[in-house]
Amino acid sequence: MNPIEPVGLPFLPLLFVFFIAAASASFLLSAWPRLVAIVGAGAAALLAAWIWSLNMSLPIWILPFGVNVDLEAPLALSGYFLQLRAANTPVLAAYLLLAALALLLGALHAHDALFPAQVWLLLTGYSALALLVNAPTTPIVIAPVLFVMLTALSIYVLHGGRQKEASAGLRLLTPPVLATPLFFAGGWWLEQIPLNPQDLALMQTAGTLIGLGILILLTPFPLHGAWSASSESSPPAAALLVALFYQLGVLYLAAQALNLYPFIFRQTDWSVWMSALGLLTAIWGGVAAIGATHAGRLWGYAAIHDWGLIILAMTAPGLQSWTLVLFLFALRIISMMTGAVGLIALERQVGSLEMQRLRAVGLRMPWSSAAVLLGGLGLVGFPLTAGFAGHWAALQSLALFDWRLAMAILLAAVGAILGFVRLARLMFGMQDAPLTMRESALNVGTALGALIVTLIVATSPQLLSALLERILTAFG
């Protein structure tokens, strides 16, 4: 830790006080959810841009009136140290950006007055997870407990005050709870390695336990059920926020673990298991999407297919590349956002996302319907969508290693595409009784904005390279 006293005001306590104040204010002003969400989104986006632009080689921020802010001053709580470093700055900015996008989606359809406060609370927790740099034991071992806490908080977000069961959120708790004892036992073996560095058995045991823990946290098939269930039963904005926060957290944890303890990869069969389960996840996402009867669930299965490919890109021998993983994840954010914009508008107008109730809705709400289709197809790498470049790059690399794996993923993607074709036929098919609903100007504007972003990224994916290079510093 930095033994020097902070020069001026420490930054991190200010940041967390701001988060808590924003959550409290959002709760107190919950009578105006739309206004609160828009103001919150603006604040989070500005903070994200500022943190992204920070130059951590100059850790003192000089304000007017002679007040300085020490950006690197650690925040210590009972031996646990949180610190802003060059490595975790992009991750914090990414969390803030995701929170801003979720708040904007929440403003589109104020499904739950408490949603903005919940977003700020989740943001506080995930920021603490990203900023944890030192603890009485290695921070990697502590992370699953924090995941348990944060997924427990996600139950309220996913329920969204609806008159429905909240079992999707509960199912999300199972993977971190299962992974926690593995990380703890692995942590004990990690502590033994310095006492006997020549003993390979110690490394193998620690690597196996922590690798298995990360594998469970990544929720591959068959632990994926919570994601598809939450896509159906929860508001799309809530499902998007919880999924992306959790998955970014797990990816960052995996990157930290692999950088700190490379033997997890080298001296165990971790990569083989992981890539096999990633492949199964991608295949299952595509196959299950064929029979989906709910637009939200279809979106969820497409996201599972995409997540399987990300797991594969992270672990498959011959393919392992954090650049590709981050590229796929960035495209995933854009595709999921576009899909969510459309789903929110359709759900608001129709009252449900059951496919039978979406019959002919595309004729009255073409922009929102197009956003659902383009966003969903982006998640399976359909040409001219945001996800195409990433999926194509991953498939090409995978085909060099083994063409049969690439073909299996391609066939699964075709399955998901068939699901979206079925949805498109329903949405743009004729109906005897004319529909009376209309697409509001706000819905047209947001759907159009999302579609433009999707098309720009689809045609010029190189625009993301500067962002990816910066985030890559956090993932090694």
Place this chain on the structure above:
Amino acid sequence: MASSSIFAAVGTLLANGPGILLLSALVASLVLIWDWRWAIAGAATILLGVSSLAAALHEPAPAVTAAQWLASLVSLLLLGLSAYLHRPGATAHPHGNWLLRLLALGFLAGAWWMLDPGVALPIFTRVETDLLIWIGLCSALLLGLSAAPFSTGIGLLLLTAVAQNIAAVLLPGSGLAVLVGIAQILLALGCAYAMLAQPVRTSRWQTAPARRSAQAIEPTAAPQPRPSRLFPGRVIRPRRPSGIEEAAETLKIASSPGAGASAKEGV
């Protein structure tokens, strides 16, 4: 050390063959006896028993065991209160009857006995490790048998108890056992919320006997309006018969002897 000796004294009672067997049987009974009161009482005994056992055998700091007890009691109180206030969330039936659950338990125990993968936790004795693994397996079975928030909560609490024990013994001084305790309370809060948020369902089998008995009294009479269950002062009007029901009624009248005669007269 006074408080340590209290926990250790409780643990010493269980730190023998019958004590371990009692805890193991209690865990299995949570799967077999599907009753929320039994589940709360059993889970409390298991959670407190396992932490006391660790206190007796490994002597962690008394504050850690006290935190474990506190977190367990608060979590179970939360689950118990919400189950008491909202029974439908707690009384959901499992997927399968007691025989199937018994078979599943038997299969689990048999598979563990036959395969015996030799999992050994450092510092823990073999018997302790087996008890923790048995708790983990039964919790996983509990999670698999029902998606109801109550049983999910009990299953997850038992799983976190395993993690908490490992943290208290293998990583002392890290404060992880206390962190797991906080996670347990948050988890129980989430499950309690899910239980209270669960909509009340009225199964058609619940309403069927009333309808059948009304028909038995006066089979040919027109359906009478029945009083509302929630607001007895209000009366629920019988619904309009559907097209299929109307057609069935017409066929019934046409096939009756009197109707046949009138039809002939018409011809």
